[in-house]
Amino acid sequence: MAQKHLGARKGVGFLRILLYSLLVLLLVAALLAAWFLFEMEKPLVELGRDIKVLGGQVDLPVTVRDQKSGLSLITVTLKQGEKEEAVFTRHFPSQGWFSKTGPNEFSEKVVIKAKESGFTEGPAELTVEAHDHSLMGFFRGNRRAVTVPVTVDTTAPQVHLLGPKRSIQPGGSASVVYSVSETPARHGVRIGGVFFQGYPSQKPGVYVSLFALPWNAKELGKPVVQVWDAAGNENSVKLDLVFKPRREKHDTIRLSDAFFEAKLPEFRQRYPEMKGTPLDQYLYVNRTVRKQNVAKVEDICSKSEPEQLWQDRFVRMPGAGRAGFADQRTYMYQGKGVDEQTHLGVDLASVARAEVKAANRGKVVFADYLGIFGNMVILDHGQGLFSLYAHLSDIVVPLGAVLEKEQLLGHSGISGMAGGDHLHYGMLVGGVFVTPVEWWDQRWIANNIMTVLDEEEP
Numbered sequence: 001m002a003q004k005h006l007g008a009r010k011g012v013g014f015l016r017i018l019l020y021s022l023l024v025l026l027l028v029a030a031l032l033a034a035w036f037l038f039e040m041e042k043p044l045v046e047l048g049r050d051i052k053v054l055g056g057q058v059d060l061p062v063t064v065r066d067q068k069s070g071l072s073l074i075t076v077t078l079k080q081g082e083k084e085e086a087v088f089t090r091h092f093p094s095q096g097w098f099s100k101t102g103p104n105e106f107s108e109k110v111v112i113k114a115k116e117s118g119f120t121e122g123p124a125e126l127t128v129e130a131h132d133h134s135l136m137g138f139f140r141g142n143r144r145a146v147t148v149p150v151t152v153d154t155t156a157p158q159v160h161l162l163g164p165k166r167s168i169q170p171g172g173s174a175s176v177v178y179s180v181s182e183t184p185a186r187h188g189v190r191i192g193g194v195f196f197q198g199y200p201s202q203k204p205g206v207y208v209s210l211f212a213l214p215w216n217a218k219e220l221g222k223p224v225v226q227v228w229d230a231a232g233n234e235n236s237v238k239l240d241l242v243f244k245p246r247r248e249k250h251d252t253i254r255l256s257d258a259f260f261e262a263k264l265p266e267f268r269q270r271y272p273e274m275k276g277t278p279l280d281q282y283l284y285v286n287r288t289v290r291k292q293n294v295a296k297v298e299d300i301c302s303k304s305e306p307e308q309l310w311q312d313r314f315v316r317m318p319g320a321g322r323a324g325f326a327d328q329r330t331y332m333y334q335g336k337g338v339d340e341q342t343h344l345g346v347d348l349a350s351v352a353r354a355e356v357k358a359a360n361r362g363k364v365v366f367a368d369y370l371g372i373f374g375n376m377v378i379l380d381h382g383q384g385l386f387s388l389y390a391h392l393s394d395i396v397v398p399l400g401a402v403l404e405k406e407q408l409l410g411h412s413g414i415s416g417m418a419g420g421d422h423l424h425y426g427m428l429v430g431g432v433f434v435t436p437v438e439w440w441d442q443r444w445i446a447n448n449i450m451t452v453l454d455e456e457e458p
Helices: 002-037 257-270 278-300 436-440 442-448
Strands: 044-047 058-065 071-080 083-091 105-112 122-132 143-152 159-162 166-168 173-180 186-191 194-197 206-212 224-228 234-238 241-243 250-255 320-323 327-333 336-343 346-349 355-357 362-369 375-380 385-395 408-412 423-429 432-434
Touching: 044 122, 044 143, 058 071, 058 122, 071 105, 083 105, 159 224, 159 234, 166 173, 173 186, 173 224, 173 442, 186 206, 194 206, 206 423, 257 278, 278 336, 278 362, 362 385, 375 408, 423 436, 432 436, 436 442
Parallel strands: 166 241, 250 327
Antiparallel strands: 044 058, 058 105, 071 083, 071 122, 122 143, 159 173, 173 206, 186 194, 186 224, 224 234, 320 346, 327 336, 346 423, 355 408, 362 375, 375 385, 385 408, 385 423, 423 432
């Protein structure tokens, strides 16, 4: 009997220990769950720019982070007196309980249109508020809010054009000078579906924009000078231009097996994806690689130094002209047309390895090999104007150097898609290829580009 009683007591003791262990485990689990579900770390809120005024359209970069339970709600609210409106709201539904239930980071440009939302001129407050998925705050989550004082400004800047009427042809360049009633946040010319950035002139309150018409434009469209202030208010003024049609030029390029044998090895080394017959490989370069290269050049030439670095006409390299700007080329092989492309520059040739010099003062923004252009240098002449030197046999200037007019930058050659030793010379305005011929003419520059800053405002 004693042994049975002792065994019963041991059994009860074991069950008690097991029960206590389970209770401890449950308590630990509950504590862990509470530690996670009721975490107290607030989200971090960052504004990507100082914002002081609102009005038309303002893009505010907002970044919010939460490394614990994840984000659940982000709101951007504008308050002015009794009027309060959420101009942006983003919910992130819960994806579970015991994992990061919302995203750890949110980063986006929030568009704020205070005038469109009915706010009037005067002081206001902008608040960016974030909540996470914690169960703190009576299950509303940890909250962090950033509030900044702003001024609502709904008055658009006034723009006045200066100088005479201009004319322009496809592939041509021009300039406009304008005054603005307040310091603009962004300004320039929109023509042919392209926006050309404007820059400050040497006269306070007066600005200049070089612009161009794409070589294949059939009309002007609706060219305007556009100006935005810091509050996002926009104003535009019609740009009075005369459209001058341009006569198309056509050229024929005859391809041969000997040409393929001479040029394709250079491209096979750099574009191993080339496949098929020699003609297939050539067409890949002339179409796909050309498109990539032109896009790269346009991107490089879309960002420019704010001050004018050049003076007077651009110097033309001595030699005969081999091909003109915007020539429509048909490529023939074995008596058949196999491709068509547009020549966006002027080809100049004199002797092999001729000295190639800077056409005007400018900064080297590209000095390397680039596909069809071969060894190439691009100079930024400031305020959106660039010159390009391609097919070089060598490059003797480093990236970032500022070259003076007629300073040596390399020698002509046959690199890239060149059939013989020559210089392919190009010019761009705001990333758009233009005819260099205008820029070689001092009279044209004086009449069309050099701005009449001394004229009285009309």
